[in-house]
Amino acid sequence: MGRPRPQVPSPSLISVLDLLRSTGGITRPELAQRTGLTRKVVVQRVEELIACGLAEDGGMARSSGGRAPREVRFRANGGHLLIAELAATSVTVGLADLSGAILDEAAADVDARSGPDATLERVEQLFDGMLTKRSADSPPVWGIGIGIPGPVATATGRPIGAVSAPGWADYPVRDRLAARYDVPVWVENEVNLMALGEVRAGLAKGRDDVLFVKLGSGIGGAIIAGGTLQRGSGGFAGEIGHTVVTTEVTEPCWCGQSGCLTQIAGARALGNQGEQAAASGRSPILAAIRAEGRRIGVREVLTAASAGDPTSHQLLSHAGELIGRTASVVVNVVNPSVIVVGGGLFSIDDPLMDAFRTTVRAGSLPSAAEDLSVTVSALGNAAGLIGAAYLVVDELLSPRLLAVWSEYGTPQGLADLIHQGG
Ligand SMILES: [Zn+2]
Missing domain, CATH: 3.30.420.40 (ATPase, nucleotide binding domain)
Structure with a gap:
């Protein structure tokens, strides 16, 4: 059984998707107007997005006379994300939807100096706790984003030598979590994640x-x-x-x-x-x-x-x-x-x-x-978790990665394919 050949999504699909993500809901005629695409192309792209679980029909828009048009919206609850922020002496974890909204949160005191095994074990316990609390009809986990206190080689998801705690240099943070949860994982410097959170949802x-x-x-x-x-x-x-x-x-x-x-x-x-x-x-x-x-x-x-x-x-x-x-x-x-x-x-x-x-x-x-x-910052310490959620969603919905996983309807189980070549 061969895998479907990855197809790079068309620029028109990406522009429709971007508009769905930035609006709470929008009608097809409005989509056509704002993207400059023909109505026929908009209808096709929306169908494609619905088929891969990224869009859904929403409520009725206000009618400007005649039949009210139906809105289409980004399917924020198509997947859940596990996110974590490791600081020098504590870890905070969260569960987020694809719009970056934090649905659940937990924290624990852990000293990063106790090493990556002990620290990540605690993170996994907190993740597992949040997953068991979810209702039975919850969406699948689509990915993990984790911030660590120090620079990261983003191509491999491993901390770079100069981190403030021993034992972390070159530790396979990404591979460990990807193997355990069977989803793609992104590791980033936690300060970079906070900046990302501010740019996507904060004062910047x-x-x-x-x-x-x-x-x-x-x-x-x-x-x-x-x-x-x-x-x-x-x-x-x-x-x-x-x-x-x-x-x-x-x-x-x-x-x-x-x-x-x-x-x-x-x-x-x-x-x-x-x-x-x-x-x-x-x-x-x-x-x-x-x-x-x-x-x-x-x-x-x-x-x-x-x-x-x-x-x-x-x-x-x-x-x-x-x-x-x-x-x-x-x-x-x-x-x-x-x-x-x-x-x-x-x-x-x-x-x-x-x-x-x-x-x-x-x-x-x-x-x-x-x-x-x-x-x-008005987001305070939430900035890092919010940034982690956006990092994962932005990566998953990038044209390069949509080409890899959209045919399957979920990125779950595709960590190896997704991380190929960085
Ligand atoms: Zn210094």
């Missing part, structure tokens, strides 16, 4: 040139230029946190350098600086928090700053300035229209973001700064 929606900055325990970044995620030649594009900004720090960063931005202005560093300010008595407010037996982290520094503590305020603005100065170089190089700051720790009006906004503008070419908006 519809923007082609975006700088995303993740301020978590460390500092990460991702660049979208001309509508495309930039990975660079080795997967390190956007890693602004490992820009050396001082020669005064001699302690090595995990990346091998000393004086990295992340070592001075990351949340972990800010917590340590707050701890020192408490111990030395420079900050009476932080000293009082410490006297209650609480550890000083970045949240305590933020609280102290908003209670009027000048030392905490100064620590935060200094960090904001350093991050802003580094980001301004990126602004001059890639000329984004928006910078989205994510990570869930900072808000638009705190001293760090205040200093960041001022410095990034002051350090950029005035004409590049003029139309630049600087904003804090």
Whole structure:
């Protein structure tokens, strides 16, 4: 029994599919009008999409006189996706439909330093838990998207050498999950996924040139230029946190350098600086928090700053300035229209973001700064999961991969075919 020969979908099929995905429902005459295709071609393409499970007939559109036309819509529940985001000390997993909507979510504390086997085992347990909770008539799983903290060789779905936890370099993350769930799997740097989430469903929606900055325990970044995620030649594009900004720090960063931005202005560093300010008595407010037996982290520094503590305020603005100065170089190089700051720790009006906004503008070419908006993510930590869902759907619905699986009606069971040649 031979496999059907892959047929590259026609550009007209792709343009009908794209319109279905971007609208909640649309009539065939409207599709013809907006794509410039003839009604006959639109009717054929819609039939093809219905046949491979990507479209369905929807409700009746409002009539403009005469018989109301029936709408056709993207079949978002044709398949489910398993998505996961691995951070340094926790994992979050989700179940999504093909429109990128998150249907279920679960999280657990897992230290990435416990290695890929222990971490992915936990991810699989959480995935399995979500799958058993689904109703019996749920659609099949079509794919998996997973974000990991570090650069990835996207052609093989394996982490690249320089990751912050041991044991992950070159581990076959994609092959492990593909074998277990019998679906195609995409592995990506989690900061890149957050940027993708912002561009598809967040404050950068519809923007082609975006700088995303993740301020978590460390500092990460991702660049979208001309509508495309930039990975660079080795997967390190956007890693602004490992820009050396001082020669005064001699302690090595995990990346091998000393004086990295992340070592001075990351949340972990800010917590340590707050701890020192408490111990030395420079900050009476932080000293009082410490006297209650609480550890000083970045949240305590933020609280102290908003209670009027000048030392905490100064620590935060200094960090904001350093991050802003580094980001301004990126602004001059890639000329984004928006910078989205994510990570869930900072808000638009705190001293760090205040200093960041001022410095990034002051350090950029005035004409590049003029139309630049600087904003804090509204999606927060959901950005990574949403980005993972879009990554998988965009890949599955790309002309190259539709040609591989659409004849079968599902990408399930076709991981080997789909991942052939990357
Ligand atoms: Zn570094």
